[in-house]
């Protein structure tokens with residue numbers, strides 16, 4: 001079962017096509033990472049899912065139901081701007097979230113406060129950008145919502161906080177059966193915790209899959225290696241990313257797949273069908 005399905009989502013802003021026919025799905029109990037360069041359309045996609053920005057066309061299906069406001073108690077959203085209300089304290093946020101979300105996990109939240117030395121009297125707007133990111137992410141995880149959407153949750157975090165948040169994200173999925181859609185630029189660390197990914201560039205999805213399946217469908221070979229029955233995705237320095245299940249080369253790492261697809265899009269051929277003849 002899918003927690004979230006995004007179907008044929010398109011969006012124009014000021015006459016410019018920002019998203020074009022976006023399709024991807026997040027299976028329940030998994031973590032899907034939306035990756036892509038600055039301005040690719042990650043934040044706009046997440047906002048369109050939550051209806052924070054109205055979509056021009058397409059569908060958003062959450063737990064088999066078309067998205068509507070009544071589903072908001074099942075979804076927690078950490079926005080990219082980390083905007084907080086002026087003059088509200090952490091306690092006000094705590095009370096607000098606790099009231100809004102029926103599955104609120106009080107123990108989890110209180111543990112976090114004591115571990116990181118936060119107190120409920122702190123004014124949210126006076127927290128640093130990293131602290132806001134951490135607090136808003138923890139508030140989202142404490143909601144117990146079935147689906148959490150996080151825009152760059154590890155951005156601005158120090159290494160220890162980043163490690164801790166990734167641990168808590170994994171715990172939320174593995175132990176509580178939650179589902180997460182997040183956006184990230186951290187393509188080297190995603191393999192640690194994401195299970196699926198979607199690569200977006202210029203408002204288009206270039207490739208989406210589970211990480212395991214994507215690795216099985218691709219190989220990295222050296223420039224001088226023979227290539228058979230394979231489509232070249234991209235040539236990267238002295239390596240080639242191939243789409244093939246032939247027993248050649250090595251399985252790629254996730255970051256190689258991501259860089260390969262972004263590079264191929266840059267060069268104007270999403271996936272080349274060219275076959276390199278055997279030498």
Ligand SMILES: Nc1ncnc2c1ncn2[C@@H]1O[C@H](COP(=O)(O)OP(=O)(O)OP(=O)(O)O)[C@@H](O)[C@H]1O
Nearest residue numbers: 013014018036037038039040041042043044045080
């Ligand atoms: N309110 C807006 N008005 C005009 N253009 C916008 C608006 N919001 C987004 N855009 C444009 O839409 C495109 C996608 O932006 P978006 O913020 O979704 O990208 P992103 O992938 O999240 O980027 P980043 O990684 O830098 O956060 C950009 O070209 C951006 O300038």
